[in-house]
Amino acid sequence: MGICSVPLEKSYRLLNHGPTVMVSAKNDYIVDVMAASWVCVLDIFPAKVTAVLDKKSFTRQLIEQSQKFAIQIPIAKQAEQVIKVGTQSYTDNSDKLTDSHIELFYQDNFDVPLVKGCAAWLICRLIPEQSNQQNYDLFIGEVIGAWADDRMFDRGHWKFDQLSDEMKTLHYIAGNQFYITGKGLIARD
Numbered sequence: 001m002g003i004c005s006v007p008l009e010k011s012y013r014l015l016n017h018g019p020t021v022m023v024s025a026k027n028d029y030i031v032d033v034m035a036a037s038w039v040c041v042l043d044i045f046p047a048k049v050t051a052v053l054d055k056k057s058f059t060r061q062l063i064e065q066s067q068k069f070a071i072q073i074p075i076a077k078q079a080e081q082v083i084k085v086g087t088q089s090y091t092d093n094s095d096k097l098t099d100s101h102i103e104l105f106y107q108d109n110f111d112v113p114l115v116k117g118c119a120a121w122l123i124c125r126l127i128p129e130q131s132n133q134q135n136y137d138l139f140i141g142e143v144i145g146a147w148a149d150d151r152m153f154d155r156g157h158w159k160f161d162q163l164s165d166e167m168k169t170l171h172y173i174a175g176n177q178f179y180i181t182g183k184g185l186i187a188r189d
């Protein structure tokens with residue numbers, strides 16, 4: 001397995017299939033990760049994304065403090081981890097990440113924690129918009145680094161048709177139920 005760099009102008013493709021993600025952030029020595037479904041592409045280049053982050057989430061506070069965050073795209077094998085980081089808050093349990101079996105790593109020159117085992121990672125700089133954040137819990141980030149596991153995404157394309165189900169990405173409905181990404185289909189012009 002290798003991690004390949006993804007050109008920022010192609011990084012929207014990492015999110016374009018609408019997966020459930022994990023959002024991570026760090027301030028000083030405090031690190032947190034939450035699950036998030038409401039994360040979207042906003043612009044292709046400069047690459048921008050939106051995330052809806054509830055006021056009660058501790059990860060949101062770390063993002064507001066550090067002005068940075070990461071979005072990572074977990075695979076089906078990680079579904080239980082996603083539920084664990086999405087149902088416990090660091091506010092109540094500072095051992096949340098250990099209890100959820102989350103292992104972190106860092107890319108050179110980026111002090112933002114990334115979750116091991118995911119299909120792809122996007123590091124974002126917060127574009128502060130107080131009115132959106134306060135009124136709609138809507139956060140905008142500019143993507144400043146993007147990487148993918150080259151078994152799953154390579155040269156600008158996802159490779160889901162060549163992957164086992166446990167390595168496909170997740171789509172959350174409710175009540176712990178996910179769908180995994182299905183078969184590819186190329187439509188005629």
Ligand SMILES: Cc1cc2nc3c(=O)[nH]c(=O)nc-3n(C[C@H](O)[C@H](O)[C@H](O)COP(=O)(O)O)c2cc1C
Nearest residue numbers: 034035036037038053054057058059086088089090
């Ligand atoms: C699959 C899933 C998707 C979720 N999507 C979101 C979301 O888009 N926005 C949000 O604010 N919370 C979402 N949550 C809830 C947070 O992940 C949850 O409140 C978490 O405990 C926050 O952790 P923290 O307080 O440590 O940051 C989701 C939870 C799950 C299980």
